[in-house]
Amino acid sequence: MDSSAGGSGGWSDDGWVLSQIRASAARMSSVAGARSPLRLTCSLRFHDISLRMPEPRHVPALDTLRAFAILSVVVHHFMVASPNLLPVSGEFMRNLITSGRVGVDLFFVLSGYLIARILLRDLESHPHLHLGSFLWRRWTRTFPAYFATLLLIVAGHQLIGRSGGALGPGASWSDFVPDYFLFTQNYTTPLTHFTWSWSLCIEEHFYVALPLLILVARRLWPRVTGITLLRSIALGGFAATVALRLAGIAAAGPGFEWMRDIYFRTHTHLDGITAGVFLATSRRHGTRGWGSPEPWRRWSCS
Numbered sequence: 001m002d003s004s005a006g007g008s009g010g011w012s013d014d015g016w017v018l019s020q021i022r023a024s025a026a027r028m029s030s031v032a033g034a035r036s037p038l039r040l041t042c043s044l045r046f047h048d049i050s051l052r053m054p055e056p057r058h059v060p061a062l063d064t065l066r067a068f069a070i071l072s073v074v075v076h077h078f079m080v081a082s083p084n085l086l087p088v089s090g091e092f093m094r095n096l097i098t099s100g101r102v103g104v105d106l107f108f109v110l111s112g113y114l115i116a117r118i119l120l121r122d123l124e125s126h127p128h129l130h131l132g133s134f135l136w137r138r139w140t141r142t143f144p145a146y147f148a149t150l151l152l153i154v155a156g157h158q159l160i161g162r163s164g165g166a167l168g169p170g171a172s173w174s175d176f177v178p179d180y181f182l183f184t185q186n187y188t189t190p191l192t193h194f195t196w197s198w199s200l201c202i203e204e205h206f207y208v209a210l211p212l213l214i215l216v217a218r219r220l221w222p223r224v225t226g227i228t229l230l231r232s233i234a235l236g237g238f239a240a241t242v243a244l245r246l247a248g249i250a251a252a253g254p255g256f257e258w259m260r261d262i263y264f265r266t267h268t269h270l271d272g273i274t275a276g277v278f279l280a281t282s283r284r285h286g287t288r289g290w291g292s293p294e295p296w297r298r299w300s301c302s
Helices: 013-033 060-081 090-125 131-160 173-182 197-220 226-250 258-263 271-285
Strands: 042-046 297-301
Touching: 060 090, 090 131, 090 197, 090 226, 090 271, 131 173, 131 197, 197 226, 197 271, 226 258, 226 271
Parallel strands: none
Antiparallel strands: 042 297
16 A cells, blocks of 8 residues: 555555454454354464554653753763862762763763664665765764864964873873874873863764674675664674673773773773663564564454
């Protein structure tokens, strides 16, 4: 049936399935009412029919989670910059500062969830994933604000003429600017300036890695559904992140720093993003089965 037909005369696939269910029920009622001597046997048959409702592009509940994440991050940075402005001290202060990092991890979960939803829509509407189009949409949302901030910081440091310090004798922060343009500063720089950009590095690495993994996996296993690929990548990525984090801690030497060597690095901080990807696949198609939507039951009589 043509699902694009307008008005009440247009039938969608979902409407056709529901009409068949109603017709079968009506036939059963008429036969039972006539008290037919024929033995009536009814059975439930499962068909791989998915009545998928369109996913809303905007989910209001996610705005609440974003607000909580933003608030926790702001409080965290405020307490780090001015720890004496609020009448708290001791263990409570340390817990309050540490809890702000939960907001960053919540952002990662939300990012993985939203990006997975976008990829699922693309995979369902197109036979092939368009990597260039996907990256263009992501980069046009993040690059303008990021590079504007980066250029303002570089210009400010050039005008003030600050150098040396934590970067080493005679070193200037502008020496590391190419790393910030390549989003490798969470590996190659001391992150003494524009420190919070480490999280965007992880996001950008994820934007490139996930669709590339999907393209490679579809070449290797062309019959595997997109939902199965995303779930497998999410579970594999989560397990690999935990393993690499534990390995990094086990191999820690005298100069080990948790923030620099574990927390800021992409390969040891993908657990939140991969958890969001898995949640998106479960939210969209349910948790019954592995990679297949829950089939609808359909009555048939003989």
